Structure formats: C-alpha cells, structure tokens
Amino acid sequence: xxxxxxxxxxxxxxxxxxxxxxxxxxxxxxxxxxxxxxxxxxxxxxxxxxxxxxxxxxxxxxxxxxxxxxxxxxxxxxxxxxxxxxxxxxxxxxx
Numbered sequence: 848x849x850x851x852x853x854x855x856x857x858x859x860x861x862x863x864x865x866x867x868x869x870x871x872x873x874x875x876x877x878x879x880x881x882x883x884x885x886x887x888x889x890x891x892x893x894x895x896x897x898x899x900x901x902x903x904x905x906x907x908x909x910x911x912x913x914x915x916x917x918x919x920x921x922x923x924x925x926x927x928x929x930x931x932x933x934x935x936x937x938x939x940x941x942x
Contacts, residue, residue: 850926858883865926891915
C-alpha cells in the first residue's frame, strides 16, 4: 500500500502495510509471515535472506528496503516509502 494511505488502526492483512502489494504479500507468506503482527521483532535482513533461500534466487536489494520499511513501521515508525531506506541498506555488507 502507498505509505501515505496506511492507517495503523487498520492493519489486518499484509497489503495494509506500507509498500506491500499482492506480489510482496505472497513473498512474505512464502517465509511464514501471514499477518502484519508476524513482523514484530523480526530482522529485515533475516527475512530477505529467508526469501532468497526459499526461492533459490538472490532477491533484488530493493526488497530488503521494503522489509526494513515494514519492520520499522511495525516497531512504531511512521510509514515511509521503501526508497527512504536505500542509503541505510547500501551501508550494510550483506547486499
């Protein structure tokens, strides 16, 4: 969902999260994330690595940006576009 349209009071399905559309919602389900609350306390890097492992393909690094955005959102940060986290991701050594 577009971060500007996210309503924290209405987080029922994965597509209610910022930056998550149907395709990424399917990817999250592949790694055992069924609902937004399943993201609480999760590491975006571990989610990214799990998705790469289960699909047998190194995911686009921007997927990690999205995972950072949704885990931070679930920790209480404001919804932000995924590219807000690109600089932070680029400083990480694993991508």
